[in-house]
Amino acid sequence: MNSNIQPLEFNGDWNLSPSLESTDHIDLKDKYGLFINGGFLEPLSNKYFSTINPSNENQISLIAEAGSEDINLAVKSAKDAYENVWSKMPAKERSKYIYRIARLIQEKAKELAVIETLDGGKPIRESRDVDVPLAAAHFFYYAGWADKLDYAFPNRNPKSIGVVGQIIPWNFPLMMAAWKIAPALATGNTVVLKPAESTSLTALKLAEIIQQADLPPGVVNIVTGAGSTGKLIVNHKDIKKIAFTGSTSVGKSIMKSIAGTSKKSTMELGGKAANIVFDDAPLDQAVEGVVNGIYFNQGHVCCAGSRLLVQESINEIFIRKLRDRIQSLILGNPLDKNTDIGAVNSKSQLDTINKYIDIGKNEGAEIFQLNCTIPDKGFWCPPTLFTNVSQSHVIAQEEIFGPVLAIQTFRTIDEAITKANNTPYGLSAGVWTDKGSKVFNLTSKLNAGVIWANTYNKFDPTSPFGGYKESGHGREGGLHGLEAYLNLE
Amino acid sequence: MSERIKVLKTYKIFIDGKFPRTESGRYYQTKNNGIPIANICMSSRKDMKNAVAAARKAFLGWSNRTAYNRSQILYRIAEMLETRKSQFLEELVLQGWTNKNAELEIYKTIDRIIYFAGWADKINQVFGSVNPVATSHFNFTMLEPMGVVGLITNEETPLLAIASCIIPAIVSGNTVVVIASEKAPLSALTFAEVISNSDVPPGVVNILSGSKKELSPHIYSHMDVNAIGDFSNLTNDEIKLTAVENLKRIRSFGASEISNDNFDSPYVIKDFMEAKTTWHPIESGFANSNSY
Incomplete structure (x- = not known):
């Protein structure tokens, strides 16, 4: 395996000039x-x-x-x-x-x-x-x-x-x-x-x-x-x-x-959706989908893919790719067109998210976060992932509604289905695999109202949504x- | 010659394809004009637990049967009922029905089962959809069974009711736990024998007799029951509140709804189904794909 490959350092010297959206055209009353x-x-x-x-x-x-x-x-x-x-x-x-x-x-x-x-x-x-x-x-x-x-x-x-x-x-x-x-x-x-x-x-x-x-x-x-x-x-x-x-x-x-x-x-x-990645998935595409699944809108998404289930054989390489990708995300002024991760919606929601991050650490899961500068004012939470998570961990069970991903592994399709369905929620789920018949095997067995195959967090007025x-x-x-x-x- | 002493049958309950006695050891007698007809199990909370566990265990297999297969099995139930008409007639009369009314109820029941059997492989053609999303995805919505459905029958039409609550729920792949008519339970328990002889897999249908007042709260509050179909008109708001704990879907039916011909409708089936929407990318050089 190419585990010695140097990660791409998008965040190194690639500082982008701010590209702020103007606010002079808006009409707001006091x-x-x-x-x-x-x-x-x-x-x-x-x-x-x-x-x-x-x-x-x-x-x-x-x-x-x-x-x-x-x-x-x-x-x-x-x-x-x-x-x-x-x-x-x-x-x-x-x-x-x-x-x-x-x-x-x-x-x-x-x-x-x-x-x-x-x-x-x-x-x-x-x-x-x-x-x-x-x-x-x-x-x-x-x-x-x-x-x-x-x-x-x-x-x-x-x-x-x-x-x-x-x-x-x-x-x-x-x-x-x-x-x-x-x-x-x-x-x-x-x-x-x-x-x-x-x-x-x-x-x-x-x-x-x-x-x-x-x-x-x-x-x-x-x-x-x-x-x-x-x-x-x-x-x-x-x-x-x-x-x-x-x-x-x-x-x-x-x-x-x-x-x-x-x-x-x-x-x-609410939801606690599983995003399931098989070893035959196009991995780079799956990384994008997992990032979009949990960090879109700072994770304030009821259908967020907040549980990642990775097939054991690709766990190491997938987590590495995922960490590299997270490190390239830009957190900052939401009005900047370069920004990937904006502000958490409120102080109270930030407190909730931080409470769960503490719980995750105390439960013994291993944390990784985007290493970035946090603005002085406002409410911010860097994209976060936890590995070494077990099914009984609170962060694998409860909806956090923030940019926090709980990662577990699986070996067989049956194990993936069992883990994915092992929740009182049933809003959404994601499946990543190159094999069409496997997609439909999975999508028909996952207990959720919306299933995304090789994509995530897509919405459309013609597409029914609900849990x-x-x-x-x-x-x-x-x-x-x-x-x-x-x-x- | 002295009159022959009748055998008073003990009607047992139906759990996981078997006919156990209630674990509680409690029984009651049904009577018509004060004359005992039969001994009936007074089911307990533990029986309810066993029944729900059996239904849960049977769900995956039953819901994964092909719609064609479920359709055939349901049709088989109607066939079996047709050949056992006389027993149902006798039991209904024994429980106080006139010959004519009993006959009408039996025919209506058989015809209704055949009606619903035919929906198994049609419901998704009528209620599913392919959704023309504005991105490069194939997007479709299909109805799926909800899981374990708890059913409480009425007291007025014991045979028609037991079939009318069970068949629309299982035709789509749900499995059920039914609380039978309390005053006239014979038809429901004999219907269990029909089910048992009709290739319905064990656990798909489970039937309990006993006190509705005692059993209804247990099914409403059971955390592994996904939906309730209540035909009884007896359940108070306090009991219904307990169903909120796991957000059960509740559908209450009016007493006359069952006897109405309008009951023969796919919407009853749909009441115990859940819409699932699936997105699948389409490889295309032309379609405009949004980033989210």
């Missing part, structure tokens, strides 16, 4: 109210909280915190809009409104990408190339469904539900808003959506876009706040359906609070994503 009934309102709660840039801890804006009176108002406006306007509108017209939103997102793509990066800490390359284009694509895709629903559910006479409550996470703020709002509108429902408290800005920009699209007032209401605001939405009697993306523990508490009611739900919850087991229920995206927003006869 203070944002609640988007209710087509306008921005001062919160009746009179409360505001600040949203900060996690890469430098500077305050960007003040955000309204919706209290119970505000939620009542938002739900009422959604209910009125549903009963008087949206449910009566011909589907063809509904469709055109959604197309308008898609177009406006495309036109404002640059501004949205910069704001997403400022508010959430993700690299501009990701918000520019993934988050924003996918958000627009989602509206574009579902706009076309609005007047074709009878073909999706033949003989079932699909009907809208009413007011849906949607609660989204901070990892893909605009994209998650699109995943939620687009199918809800296409199916004729009206919306009360709450973004996560650390990343409200692009949802509020989307509210401005919705205003510009001249969507009838009340069809979409965007209310900001933290978990207590979310609870008010979940428990409101006029909310007919809850669509939640977030942690499994919060998902369970929502399921408990709506048990015994007639509220419908979709839950996109098995404790990763939640229901699907978002594709034809299957419509069902959660319809009553079928």
